[in-house]
Amino acid sequence: MSKLKVFIIAGEQSGDKLGAAAMAGLASLQEVEFQGVGGPLMAEQGLQSLFPMDELSLMGILEILPKYFHLKRRIKETAEAAIAWQPDVILTIDSPDFCLRVADIVKAQSDLRVCHYVAPTVWAWRPERAAKMATKVDQVLALFPFEPPYFEAEGLRCDFVGHPVSTEAIAKGEDVTEFRSAFQIGDAPLVLVLPGSRKGEVARLSDDFGKTLGIFAKSHPDARYVLPMAGPVEALVREKTASWPVKPILISASDKESKSAAFKAADIALAASGTVSLELAANQTPMVIAYKMQWLTQKIVERKLLIDTVTLVNLVSETRVVPEFLAQNCQPDPIAKSLSDVLQNPDAQSAALDLTMQRLGQGGEAPGLLAAKAILDGISRA
DSSP, X not given: OOOEEEEEEEOSHHHHHHHHHHHHHHHHHSOEEEEEEOOHHHHHTTOOBSSOGGGGOOOSHXXXXXXXXXXXXXXXXXXXXXXXXXXXXXXXXXXXHHHHHHHHHHHHXXXXXXXXXXXXXXTTBOTTHHHHHTTTOSEEEESSTTOHHHHHTTTOEEEEOOOGGGGOOOOOHHHHHHHHHHTTOTTSOEEEEEOOSSHHHHHHHHHHHHHHHHHHHHXXXXXXXXXEOOGGGHHHHHHHHTTXXXXXXXXXXXXXXXXXXXXXXXXXXXXXXXXXXXXXXXTTOOEEEEEOOOHHHHHHHHHHBOOSOOOHHHHHHTOOOSOEEEGGGOOHHHHHHHHHHHHHOGGGGHHHHXXXXXXXXXXXXXXXXXXXXXXXXXXXXX
């Protein structure tokens, strides 16, 4: 049997993680060769990236505009490399502004199969994207169980392959005890602070998060705070938190054991909106979500939004138990009050956190393997 050729594209850290898991899944099922664009985790699986993946890690209209022409060149370069190699499938992972433009060029110039991993949130806003995607993609891999019908209605195959958070290792009781002892936390209430993994997010949220914790600390003087930092924003987080009224324990991105222990040890979390709410659910850590975007991006999203909550735990569990403070409602006083309320009644979120993990595939086959099986099945049926 000849080697399977997979051209794979990821544009940010989360995509790198998904890509590496899918690569490992494919390699466990048959001989496979990879080309494309990815990050360090995909490199560990044997990918030599055409260019640094970091060039694509942009979010929001105002962040993308200055790099527009450079991104256009990278889109063309990536599509041409894929077409020249003639793979069995092109696997694009999230980053739709980049990946689907590559798919456009590929489909215009070839009949190569394209599979897109991470279904766009057509259930949240811009539902017309499902129909558009059907013109440039042959198969979609979805992270959430409620997503396939949106794409199948447009004649596009969509497979739910589980969410990677469902198989991530969780810190054990002894890890929590050791963590609290190492940082001299003892039995004090511990607040996990998560202001985002992108520079724009941290820049927009840090001041409000700091003020919120200052207010919270007045009624909880014994509370401690821990902030695991994402690699790209470590310097910015250190700069921003230096002026906070509380002094969080800062965990470096390289200290994965302490980060894992912090998620499990925390009594409550204040977090930016995003996938991190699912990591908190996996650790049974109750949370409050706060988020705001660039003004222009926010106004565009508000006009198109189809849902009444952006918190993934609320959506997957079909509840609204996780409080969220978005856009103009992202204000320190009400957020601090909500943190106090959740800390006093943490069990109110427990059932929703359990249901979320169950629905995301906890206890089943690894998502990377399920993705690989779906990709191979798609190729064979084509």
